Amino acid sequence: DIQMTQSPSSLSASVGDRLTITCRASQGISNYLAWYQQKPGKVPKLLIYAASTLQSGVPSRFSGSGSGTDFTLTISSLQPEDVATYYCQKYSSAPFTFGPGTKVDIK
């Protein structure tokens, strides 16, 4: 099975900072990757699918890129409401594995 890793596992940044979270697949998955945001105590929310397509209603400060094995989620200007854990998920083939998550908080 293809394994998904994320780095860093956690980070702390200031409001307005640019953040990049990396997701890596152990084998190529083309662009079959989604990103989710899970705020504390809340339900996961889809941010991006097909590696770079922003889900309707998601703020434009979020963007995704990558293909093959290496992917990134970027927050161009961190806002207080972005405090959350972010997960990637592959869907190139079953099993539809999630990454271990990256926890983001504010300094």
Added chain:
Amino acid sequence: QLQLQESGPGLVKPPETLSLACTVSRGSISSSNYYWGWIRQPPGKGLEWIGSIYYSGSTYYNPSLKSRVTISADTSKNQFSLKLSSVTAADTAVYYCARQTRIVATPGWFDPWGQGTLVTVSS
């Protein structure tokens, strides 16, 4: 807007079977564009995909759980269900159901999600 709602017991004794249902409203599970999936999240941990089903009954299961999992769909009730047998404390988690977009005939991303239901496995 499509809504999903999980239902079922909040407490299950080991080694019994965990049974949950997901009722879909404002949409149909018989749509050809979607699969329907189950995901779980142990307290304080990450997300684990359990399995997915198409309205016709075609299923995908996580290999790590496959021997214990059955997912079924009831189109007459617009509902799909999860059964997980021989549960242990390690199966304690919030269980989510979600719609999964069908991409070139296979499941894709999850959206939207149900609110989740906490299932505790304890004697």
